[in-house]
Amino acid sequence: MTPPARNLAHAAIAAMLLCLAAPAAAQIGGHTAEDGVFVLDDAEDLDLVANGVDRNWIPQFVWGGGLSAEPLDTLELTLAPGQSPVGTLLYRVPAEYGYINKSFGVPMPSVPGESTIPYPGNIADFQSLDFLISFTPVVNNQEFWVILETYPEVRENVFPRIMWKYEPEAGDTFQPISIPLHSPTLILDGEGYEVEELLSQTRFLSFYFYGESDSPQPVTLRAYIDDITLVPGEPPAGDAWILSGPTPTEQGPTSAGTEEEPG
Numbered sequence: 644m645t646p647p648a649r650n651l652a653h654a655a656i657a658a659m660l661l662c663l664a665a666p667a668a669a670q671i672g673g674h675t676a677e678d679g680v681f682v683l684d685d686a687e688d689l690d691l692v693a694n695g696v697d698r699n700w701i702p703q704f705v706w707g708g709g710l711s712a713e714p715l716d717t718l719e720l721t722l723a724p725g726q727s728p729v730g731t732l733l734y735r736v737p738a739e740y741g742y743i744n745k746s747f748g749v750p751m752p753s754v755p756g757e758s759t760i761p762y763p764g765n766i767a768d769f770q771s772l773d774f775l776i777s778f779t780p781v782v783n784n785q786e787f788w789v790i791l792e793t794y795p796e797v798r799e800n801v802f803p804r805i806m807w808k809y810e811p812e813a814g815d816t817f818q819p820i821s822i823p824l825h826s827p828t829l830i831l832d833g834e835g836y837e838v839e840e841l842l843s844q845t846r847f848l849s850f851y852f853y854g855e856s857d858s859p860q861p862v863t864l865r866a867y868i869d870d871i872t873l874v875p876g877e878p879p880a881g882d883a884w885i886l887s888g889p890t891p892t893e894q895g896p897t898s899a900g901t902e903e904e905p906g
């Protein structure tokens with residue numbers, strides 16, 4: 644080949660390689676927003692695998708409690724419209740030294756069963772994280788948060804956390820919660836990053852529970868969570884998130900997986 648022809652050939656090969664390296668469509672668990680609603684877990688198989696990403700749910704260790712999947716027909720709970728009567732997740736957290744302060748969660752890879760380190764998920768094309776919750780009892784200063792830990796690692800073992808606070812009512816009825824992915828309550832350790840950018844490199848999603856109890860009787864939070872889904876759609880126009888809202892209690896909620904299982 645003459646030098647110009649060789650250059651052209653090299654350019655063609657480089658272009659081909661670029662095409663091969665181009666990121667695949669944004670996805671979570673092998674699923675894109677174009678595929679429709681993404682079911683992270685509906686607990687129908689009564690296991691602790693989040694079927695959408697084929698990774699295990701990881702609860703923070705709770706003495707005398709913990710995470711389980713329960714058959715709904717043995718529970719006296721009122722289902723939400725359309726909810727299947729088969730299974731639900733249950734997280735039981737006894738107050739310890741007067742506090743309920745625990746979370747459970749799951750890695751969020753783009754490829755089912757894989758680590759998020761080579762395969763971070765991308766949920767930027769989804770509009771909301773929807774789920775059902777039923778919980779008892781009411782305790783003092785109770786707080787409910789969804790926390791999404793994302794890449795990049797901003798300092799050693801410190802990752803941005805996108806956080807949404809929600810306020811369910813206590814009782815035996817499952818109620819729907821819809822978390823607006825693009826409008827978080829606050830972001831921790833994500834200085835300099837757009838929320839879209841963080842949503843496109845997901846690491847670990849967790850459900851965090853806080854409360855205080857001065858009761859002399861043992862108090863145990865029972866939170867049933869079911870039908871956890873991501874709903875596709877554009878974020879509502881003009882609904883920019885604001886970095887404000889209540890400060891997380893204590894040192895702030897932590898995601899359960901960080902110490903126990905890297906992404």
Ligand SMILES: [Ca+2]
Nearest residue numbers: 686690692694
């Ligand atoms: Ca499952």
Ligand SMILES: [Ca+2]
Nearest residue numbers: 685686730869
């Ligand atoms: Ca279910």
